Amino acid sequence: MKKYNTNHTFAICAYGESEYLEECISSLLNQTVKTNILISTSTPSEYICKMAEKYELPLCINKGEHGITQDWNFAYEHADTDYVTIAHQDDIYDKRYVECLLNNVSKVSRPLIYFTDYAEVRDGAIVTNNKLLNTKRILLAPLRAKVLWSNKWIRRRILSIGSAICCPSVTYFRPNLPSPLFLNGFRSCEDWETWERISRLKGAFVYNKKILTYHRIHENSETSKIIHDNKRTEEDFIMYRKFWPEWIAKILIKKYASSQKSNDL
Incomplete structure (x- = not known):
């Protein structure tokens, strides 16, 4: 099993x-x-x-508590590098992902997370544009400017509208982040809830506008399953209430639910 000194690990969550x-x-x-x-x-x-x-890859078996957040935390904690990307088993990463990661985070003194633009893989075809993808790009547009990577107000305004960050595209800089990284209790918004907590910290949200992650959408994917679960709406409302009064949260949740139909099959 070859170990490299890149200070980065892909931790694949498989099931x-x-x-x-x-x-x-x-x-x-x-x-x-x-x-x-x-x-x-x-x-x-x-x-x-x-x-x-x-x-010839190390295999780490979680014999403790199971669940999305528990499994992600287990994978994350078993990497012994500062940078960790939790790779989803169905997704694909551009060959330049790590190269661009190391280049971009070198431009800031205190990175929190690094993430990229992404495309979808549907029935073997790569989809680079649809309503959901384009909406997320519009929301993340302010972070194309490096000067805004460390601006808490900007990133919290972005997150207040919805979860525009593609979870599989994210790399975490462990020394600057809380532990545990993901909190139990969420099934569909566990990543959004984590972005919200991290957004309060001092440091940079390093965004790469290049498409370097390819998220697969298929009927057995966790994303597709959760779309049909009423639990998602409940969690979305909890997240909106972290940013907005109740009456605004109710308006936003209707719009957000409509946008998620792009993931439906």
């Missing part, structure tokens, strides 16, 4: 027998800057073990 896991692994192995990779799972199987063995 079940995803037909896309190997493609995800390949995209990480093909990075222009070689980096550390591990597989983390709370559902060990012969398939996942074979993938780890085939590519």
Whole structure:
């Protein structure tokens, strides 16, 4: 098992027998800057073990409490580098992801998170533009200016409208972040809730406007499943109330629910 000194790790969260896991692994192995990779799972199987063995990757098995936030925290904590990207097993990363990460975070003194623009993968085709993607790009437009990366007011205004940050595209700088990173209790807004807490901290939200992450949308993905769950609406409302009075939150949640239909299949 080769260990690289990039101070970065891709921690792949794997479960079940995803037909896309190997493609995800390949995209990480093909990075222009070689980096550390591990597989983390709370559902060990012969398939996942074979993938780890085939590519000589460390396999970390969560034998404790299971769930989205618990599994993400487990994977995150088992990386021994400062920079950690929680890679989703169905997604694909551009070969320049780590190269661009290291280049961009070198421009700030106190990075919190680094994230990129993204495209969707639907039925094997890459989709770079649709209503949801374009709306998120508009919301994140202020962060195209490096001078605003450390502006708390700007990033909180962005988050007050919705969760425009693509979770799989995010790299976390552990020394500057709280522990645990993700809080239990959320099933669909666990990432948005984390961005909201981190947005209050001193440091930079480093945004790369290049499409370097490809998020797969399919009927068995967690994103698609949650869209049909009423729990999502409840959590969205809780998040809006962190920024707005109740009457504004009720208006925003109707608009946000409509925009999420882009993920429906």
